């Protein structure tokens with residue numbers, strides 16, 4: 001954002017870009033939306049994108065790309081091995097993040113796969129601020145266990161603590177003492193996705209680093225959304241307001257032994273990579289790249305995406321470009337909060353996070369309130385959100401449900417993609433749903449996959465409540 005003084009004495013934040021290519025959207029009528037969600041097994045992942053009006057499923061792989069990224073794709077050098085574009089990418093990683101050794105991979109979970117293969121063994125534990133779905137799956141598949149040590153404010157959706165992604169330092173120390181030789185690494189996710197897109201402070205990452213040094217364990221940072229974490233440090237942490245995003249980023253990642261990211265997010269392409277300055281760690285991981293990803297100089301990515309990634313890395317700390325969608329998220333969250341609709345506070349990165357357990361407090365957790373609310377939101381608006389609650393956890397090995405700390409519906413805002421009128425529409429339709437929340441019932445399984453069930457699972461509405469919601473909508477708001 002371009003930040004200037006307003007004539008009224010406040011501060012004005014202005015988007016530092018303009019839109020030159022657009023995609024036409026269309027709003028399907030409400031009867032069609034009910035039919036579409038039924039066909040999708042009440043799972044928003046299984047909707048066709050053509051049936052969606054405003055797609056807030058994720059920021060992954062759907063951020064607006066810049067003119068410079070598109071131009072770089074045209075001059076990328078296609079080669080199976082040794083492409084010039086790959087060497088330019090290494091320079092970009094070293095220039096922006098300061099890491100010498102780089103392993104390209106096809107997306108974020110591929111990085112997690114390689115890291116888990118290299119660091120995790122049977123009986124390992126991995127303490128972290130909070131898990132992400134794919135991270136947990138890979139650590140567990142490698143025989144390890146995730147131990148979460150978030151600060152207590154993180155689990156209180158009303159708390160406006162500015163860094164709810166922080167690690168609880170005392171609890172981390174206890175875990176490191178208790179498990180000593182079994183700790184594979186400590187992981188920090190910046191920003192913490194499943195905590196509602198909440199950031200980690202510079203002070204906290206420095207304290208975690210100190211503990212890692214004392215206990216001689218590596219610190220791994222998942223920086224898939226590092227652009228937003230850096231923006232929040234600049235906005236919220238004392239001493240960083242006048243520093244550049246670039247300097248803040250450099251300082252933050254300097255605490256990591258290993259850094260990885262899904263490049264589908266902050267740098268707005270489709271890919272990922274792992275980076276380190278530790279040759280030993282690099283050697284441990286590099287053997288897995290040709291087996292699982294592709295040759296080392298493309299790692300499963302298209303070479304054109306690698307060219308765009310080099311540009312995206314630099315743009316992710318461009319003061320003009322970062323923060324546009326965060327301001328939109330803040331705008332929506334404050335409006336919903338003012339209307340008494342339960343949302344995660346303070347406004348974070350990634351998206352608007354609605355507390356579905358509180359929104360639908362007449363439903364038990366095993367009726368999947370967040371899944372039901374995401375489906376109801378699609379029926380009432382054509383907006384596609386993502387369930388981030390019980391469905392997003394898999395059952396334990398005895399088949400019992402595992403209830404996460406938060407039962408959220410996430411409306412993700414891809415970078416530089418949606419406008420204020422979209423935000424107003426989202427607020428209006430969520431408000432209507434909140435007034436009619438008693439009409440929303442639970443979901444039950446039709447087909448439940450054994451792992452990462454939220455992606456491909458199929459459900460149905462208990463008691464046919466979708467029809468009742470449709471009738472109320474038609475009566476009050478009409479066909480659209």
Ligand SMILES: Cc1ncc(COP(=O)(O)O)c(C=O)c1O
Pocket residue numbers: 060107108109110132134135189191193222224225262263264271272
């Ligand atoms: C914090 C975090 N880590 C890892 C991943 C996995 O990345 P990918 O979807 O590219 O596999 C994601 C994806 O959303 C994420 O948010």
